[in-house]
Amino acid sequence: MHLLKINWDPVKSIDLGFFELHFYSVMWIVAFVLGFQVTKRIWKNEGESNDSLDSLFIYSVLGIMLGARLGHVIFYQSELISEDFFSIFLPFSFKDGIRFTGFQGLASHGAAIGMIISMYLYNKKVLKKSVIWILDRVVIPVALGAVFVRVGNFINSEIIGKYTGSDFGVVFRQLSETEPRHPAQLYEASCYVFVFIILLYFYWKTKKSEQQGFLFGLFLLLLWTVRFFVEYVKEPQNIERADWLLNTGQLLSIPFILIGLYFMFFYKPKTELS
Template sequence: MFLLHIDWDPIKFIDLGFFKLHFYSLMWITAFILGFQITKRIYKNEGQSEESLDSLFIYSVLGIMLGARLGHVIFYQSELITEDFFSIFLPFKFKGGFEFTGFQGLASHGAAIAMIISMYLYNKKVLHKTVLWILDRVVIPVALGAVFVRIGNFINSEIIGKYTGSDFGVVFNQLGETAPRHPAQLYEAFCYIFVFLILFYFYWKTKKSEQQGFLFGLFLVLLWTVRFFVEFVKEAQNPERADWLLNTGQLLSIPFVLIGLYFMFIYKPKTKLD
């Protein structure tokens, strides 16, 4: 008989005795390592130095992680600002007793905003091209990284989907449940593979990388369109907004899609690349 649902109850970490290595953290590390290798190939193709690549890696890691964390707090868990402020920036929980939690609660919308800001600072301090030149290239590894982040969410049984109302789906045993839910994290991860492949194709097989802002815009349109539609089968991360026509994730995605369309079809650069 074909198994319509999966009972999901994995271990979340490897206990090394002195430290617990969480698989979610491993997914982020994998994302950054693969992203670095892809960007290294792109920078080599563009004739950029290894020193500028190393600086890019530092700016990207700090910007994305800090932005993702702040984005989660601002959009989904603002009570931490007054109730447990230091847990925003440290991998510990202080309210109700000291506890190591790792870096949990990361929002992709915040990461996207921070990526743009960090690339602006990186360009100003290091590269001296245009911000869009950088963004057109870093979105390729970022799209691949999003795949591993969502796999990490699935391992953690977080950002879960709604109940399917049928025998199909995933039963998240760690949540004490018995009814199948949509594996929304895997839906996103699967779609992001195609976002990465499309961007990779446009960079290497077409001349669209010469059109400033096009690949960045395409990334925004593809990734946030996926996010918008997958949100229909996700549980609302803000329970008090569960009855809204569109949830927080969808409302935040719409501006990104519109900005992406602007850069793809309307934007005209004021200066030419060197």
Template sequence: MFLLQINWDPIKFLDLGFFKLHFYSVMWIVAFVLGFAITKRIYKNEGESDESLDSLFIYSVLGIMLGARLGHVIFYQPELITEDFFSIFLPFKFKGGFEFTGFQGLASHGAAIAMIISMYLYNKKVLKKTVLWILDRVVIPVALGAVFVRLGNFINSEIIGDFTGTNYGVVFKQLGETAPRHPAQLYEAFFYIFVFLILFFTYWKTKKSEQQGFLFGLFLVLLWTVRFFVEYVKVSQGGFLEETLGVFSTGQWLSIPFVIIGLYFMFIYKPKNKLN
């Protein structure tokens, strides 16, 4: 027994007889509930109504979940489009026999793109301010939510790291392994805590929240920089960008544009219209 080696063999769900409660799904629920509570505090500070907050929750849940799923399919598993189309949108597998799988295969890059689109629609239909106003605020709970999503990945023994080649690391027993790997999910979760704290502090304790696009840009730079570097110790998930461009993983290639966009909003972007 090595002090720095953890044998990881968790229970992934509770069998309630008529239903299996997957802890991964519980982590998503926790993420949305905490996100709602934080956003409620922010909306109260901004003088926004509870009705607009309720609408934001609906747009966020639908947008992020749909985008995360589509992002995974497009970037990492496009064969599902022709081989098992309905499994893209439903928590079931149909190919090779009907099976309840839960919602598996969710990509954070797809979630990020969908979040921007859903916030655009939310602002246009409900808030009627600027899309950057809502993005500057919603990224705070999103950063915290990312922590729990990665904890869910750890529970599921998915998105694992490379073998450490030492006594340090996590042995994922449910994968039938005996050698320790980097707990890449925990690395990300740990650093995302600091992403959240930096955004939270910047909003409440500085005047940067008054600079349209700054918090949104800061979120993009911090979160996707973490993602870029953690990818170096992750097992490759493949994807068309890695296969065609090489050098970096698909996750790294997809992170680079987000960082560049973030830097633009932090240091270059000038709003055309001032908020009242």
């Protein structure tokens, strides 16, 4: 028995009779519920209304989920557009009959883009303050939510790591494997905990929340730097690009890192002319 070798073969869902509850879906629900509680504290601290908070939650859920789904399809599984179009938006596969699948295939890069767009619309329709002001605050609960999403990936035995070539690692029994792999999902989840703590610290304990764009930039820098380096121990999601120097996840992370640096050190908010 090797203490550093874990055989992973969990139950992925609970059959409730009328509905099959997937733990991956539960992790998304936990992410949104806890994120809402964190945002509630922030909104109270900023003196914003509960009505604007409720609207923010709706815009966030729709923006992140739709962006994550479309991001996965565009970046990783574009064949769905022609082969099974309606499965992009519905939790069913219509290829070779109708089959319930749940919402599978969600990309973090797409979620980030969806979040930014939804916050732009939210600000335009509801808060009418500043998109960057909103983003500086919502990235804190988003970082926390990312932790639970990656735990959900681990439960599903997806987005797996490469073989460790040693006795260390996780054997994903659901994939009918016998050799240990890097638990890349847990590497990411653990790092995202620290991203959340760092953002929380800068918001509550420093004056950086008053520097528009800094927290948003810090989030982009930290989160996608983590993603960039963890990709080295992940199996590539695009098989045809497996021999590239950098995989798709890394190539998509670089622009976010650069944008993060821009907002941290170079961004100057527009001031109203007197």
